[in-house]
Amino acid sequence: MDGRNGMSRRQVIRAGLLSVMAGAGAAVLAACGETQVVTKEIIKEVPVETVVTKEVIKEVAVETVVTKEVVKEVPVERLVKTEVVKEVEVPAEFGTVEVITPWGGAELEAFEAIVKPWEEATGGRVAHEQSPDMFATMTARTEGGHPPDVAVLFGIGHASQLARDGHLVPLETFLNMDEFAEQYSPAFIDMSSVDGTVYGVHMYLYMRGLVWYSPSRFKAQGFEAPTTWDEMIDLSDRIVAQGEKPWAMGTEHDVHSGWQGSDFIQEYVLADHGPQVYDAWGAHEIPWSDPRIKREWERWGEIALNPDYVFGGVDTILSTRWSDAAVLPFMDPPRAYMHQMGSFVFGTIADRFPELRPGEDFSVFRYPTINPEFEGASSGGSGVMVSLTDRPETGSFIRYITSTGTQQLWASTGGFLSSNRLIPLEAYANPVNREIARVFQEAKIYRHGNDNTWGAPLQPKFFESSIKYLRNPDSLDEILADFDRIVADL
Amino acid sequence: MFLVYPSVDTFRRSLMNSNSTEFVGLESYARVFAKEETQLALLNSLLWMIVFTGVTTALGLLIAVMIERVRYDVIVKTLVFLPMAISFTAAAVIWRFVYGFQPTGFPQWGAANAALTTLGFDSHPFLISKEVIPFYGINNVAVIVAAVWMTTGFAMMVFSAAIRGLPQELLEAARVDGAKEWQVFWHIIRPSIMPTIYVVATVLVISALKVFDLVFVMTGGLFETDVVANRMYKEMFEYREFGIATALSVILLFLSLPVIAINIRRFRRQERER
Numbered sequence: 001m002d003g004r005n006g007m008s009r010r011q012v013i014r015a016g017l018l019s020v021m022a023g024a025g026a027a028v029l030a031a032c033g034e035t036q037v038v039t040k041e042i043i044k045e046v047p048v049e050t051v052v053t054k055e056v057i058k059e060v061a062v063e064t065v066v067t068k069e070v071v072k073e074v075p076v077e078r079l080v081k082t083e084v085v086k087e088v089e090v091p092a093e094f095g096t097v098e099v100i101t102p103w104g105g106a107e108l109e110a111f112e113a114i115v116k117p118w119e120e121a122t123g124g125r126v127a128h129e130q131s132p133d134m135f136a137t138m139t140a141r142t143e144g145g146h147p148p149d150v151a152v153l154f155g156i157g158h159a160s161q162l163a164r165d166g167h168l169v170p171l172e173t174f175l176n177m178d179e180f181a182e183q184y185s186p187a188f189i190d191m192s193s194v195d196g197t198v199y200g201v202h203m204y205l206y207m208r209g210l211v212w213y214s215p216s217r218f219k220a221q222g223f224e225a226p227t228t229w230d231e232m233i234d235l236s237d238r239i240v241a242q243g244e245k246p247w248a249m250g251t252e253h254d255v256h257s258g259w260q261g262s263d264f265i266q267e268y269v270l271a272d273h274g275p276q277v278y279d280a281w282g283a284h285e286i287p288w289s290d291p292r293i294k295r296e297w298e299r300w301g302e303i304a305l306n307p308d309y310v311f312g313g314v315d316t317i318l319s320t321r322w323s324d325a326a327v328l329p330f331m332d333p334p335r336a337y338m339h340q341m342g343s344f345v346f347g348t349i350a351d352r353f354p355e356l357r358p359g360e361d362f363s364v365f366r367y368p369t370i371n372p373e374f375e376g377a378s379s380g381g382s383g384v385m386v387s388l389t390d391r392p393e394t395g396s397f398i399r400y401i402t403s404t405g406t407q408q409l410w411a412s413t414g415g416f417l418s419s420n421r422l423i424p425l426e427a428y429a430n431p432v433n434r435e436i437a438r439v440f441q442e443a444k445i446y447r448h449g450n451d452n453t454w455g456a457p458l459q460p461k462f463f464e465s466s467i468k469y470l471r472n473p474d475s476l477d478e479i480l481a482d483f484d485r486i487v488a489d490l
Numbered sequence: 491m492f493l494v495y496p497s498v499d500t501f502r503r504s505l506m507n508s509n510s511t512e513f514v515g516l517e518s519y520a521r522v523f524a525k526e527e528t529q530l531a532l533l534n535s536l537l538w539m540i541v542f543t544g545v546t547t548a549l550g551l552l553i554a555v556m557i558e559r560v561r562y563d564v565i566v567k568t569l570v571f572l573p574m575a576i577s578f579t580a581a582a583v584i585w586r587f588v589y590g591f592q593p594t595g596f597p598q599w600g601a602a603n604a605a606l607t608t609l610g611f612d613s614h615p616f617l618i619s620k621e622v623i624p625f626y627g628i629n630n631v632a633v634i635v636a637a638v639w640m641t642t643g644f645a646m647m648v649f650s651a652a653i654r655g656l657p658q659e660l661l662e663a664a665r666v667d668g669a670k671e672w673q674v675f676w677h678i679i680r681p682s683i684m685p686t687i688y689v690v691a692t693v694l695v696i697s698a699l700k701v702f703d704l705v706f707v708m709t710g711g712l713f714e715t716d717v718v719a720n721r722m723y724k725e726m727f728e729y730r731e732f733g734i735a736t737a738l739s740v741i742l743l744f745l746s747l748p749v750i751a752i753n754i755r756r757f758r759r760q761e762r763e764r
Binding site for chain 1: 526527590591592593596615617618620706707710712713723724726727728729730731
């Protein structure tokens with residue numbers, strides 16, 4: 001049949017294209033000067049290149065433009081070879097890859113820009129669905145027998161739960177795991193593995209222990225970014241003495257309301273008691289009612305429950321959306337001076353105040369050292385990208401999205417902190433992102449959020465309980481005892 | 491088939507553990523009544539059942555009776571009925587804006603607090619307010635108000651139709667005999683439309699029991715405003731406690747059974763009388 005013939009040719013072209021793309025997207029070409037040379041080589045590598053028409057070559061030119069962001073380190077030929085082998089199975093018509101993520105706004109825009117080159121090169125399409133409630137969506141989709149192709153889960157706990165229930169496809173189905181190990185550090189690979197099988201890639205890594213502030217306002221007032229807890233309290237008191245509020249805080253976020261408290265308390269446990277206590281707590285070897293854990297809840301309370309310290313007091317904290325709280329220090333006049341929040345809030349601030357210069361009008365400092373013994377301890381978290389189907393489209397998408405080239409392109413969009421270790425600081429779009437990446441790379445002690453590992457039911461319980469604590473601080477002992485009961489039932 | 495199978499399966503799962511792999515008997519039910527969160531949800535649903543049903547029925551009846559005697563009744567009816575056309579989720583979003591809170595002294599974007607501060611009062615965080623009206627937080631009432639706003643139109647329409655259906659001679663006769671308007675209402679209208687009141691109350695009780703969207707969007711069930719349906723969702727999808735979630739839904743079913751039974755009995759009696 002005629003049509004069939006046409007199809008198969010298109011298929012061949014696609015295969016060629018893809019492999020080119022793979023070289024580009026999947027990880028990268030060479031520095032800009034060498035790009036041309038490498039591209040030619042790739043074309044030769046493809047076995048079916050004889051059929052390739054002019055059109056393809058044109059397309060290749062487009063590809064080189066798209067992947068301007070390139071790194072040298074990875075040997076190109078090897079990448080191409082592995083890709084060619086895999087791409088032979090590409091079907092004639094590349095279908096739609098359904099992706100569910102919690103991303104919206106700036107994060108989603110960046111994601112859409114990132115997948116565009118893949119869509120253009122493969123003819124596939126990414127159907128993105130934003131879920132405000134990943135736990136619920138994934139439970140409904142997997143239990144209902146209609147899993148999406150790819151999902152970005154709320155944390156590694158959620159991922160390993162789904163992996164144990166047999167819903168996830170191991171990454172080795174799609175990826176060359178040796179290369180993967182070069183791109184991503186063992187600590188991160190471990191975190192997204194279950195029993196030695198890797199199931200996920202950390203996307204949108206975020207750092208938790210950051211304080212957002214306005215360097216220009218600090219300068220005008222003669223404030224300095226504090227480096228220790230005592231300095232921070234001194235600064236807070238100084239701001240209070242001026243009749244202003246040092247802190248902005250907001251916990252409202254639909255069903256996830258309260259995650260801020262969970263973030264902060266974990267950060268404090270790590271910074272005050274170090275990684276051993278932190279890990280033991282995470283592994284349920286230290287109970288929640290332990291005085292060390294309780295102390296860090298109270299530490300959060302020292303700031304949040306002090307009506308002089310926080311803009312509007314507890315009522316305002318509870319009724320302010322987290323993203324609205326983030327912009328308070330940058331309003332005119334400022335409602336507060338500091339805002340403790342993860343790196344992911346960058347886009348919110350930048351979007352709301354396009355006139356602010358990153359690095360000068362808004363920036364971050366690392367959360368002050370609480371215990372000098374554990375100086376430089378930082379915790380963070382990530383969305384974990386996993387695949388739930390083994391369709392070739394899914395594979396191609398996962399290969400593309402995890403590649404160093406794509407990750408670097410993503411980093412240049414701002415707000416995205418990549419877990420790919422081949423990406424240099426210079427790749428980040430602006431001084432603020434570079435500073436965040438620096439804090440991450442220089443962290444002497446790094447831990448992923450424990451709540452990320454726990455998943456349900458402890459993670460949502462932590463969120464809910466942090467709200468309860470703010471409303472009723474006296475119930476702290478009951479709250480912690482309740483956690484111990486849940487842990488005992490696990 | 492579509493009703494029985496899920497019901498039976500839900501009941502089966504309510505006797506299993508949190509991921510439905512092991513039989514644990516009535517343990518989930520015990521946990522529902524022992525856990526603070528689920529206790530609270532049950533109590534709040536009770537409040538909804540009483541306050542929401544009572545206020546909506548009374549208000550709907552009041553408006554229906556009052557507009558019977560005025561010329562611009564169509565306009566009033568339309569206005570009261572209009573919120574019915576909005577989905578619960580959209581209504582919840584609207585009311586969240588109404589209750590929006592900023593500290594006193596800063597620009598208020600919530601209508602309720604804008605009104606308060608314009609009048610010189612302090613702004614009030616309605617949705618998270620800690621003030622307690624005997625036992626329940628006042629924020630429960632704030633959410634119920636939104637539900638009443640949405641549903642009064644329905645009650646009013648049904649009552650209005652029922653009153654229209656009454657024989658005019660009866661009312662005229664009473665008035666001629668010198669009955670005051672409230673006497674006409676209490677002794678003639680009320681008894682005559684009693685079956686309608688029962689039906690409306692039943693529908694409202696059931697919608698109070700299954701209220702979800704409003705609570706989910708307005709407070710997410712936080713700040714002690716949780717109700718059974720929202721808790722069920724949370725236990726099922728957030729906490730992945732299938733046992734507790736299904737046990738809750740079975741309890742919910744049993745709670746609505748008496749209401750339905752009473753209704754069926756009344757209905758049968760009416761049929762017999764006819």
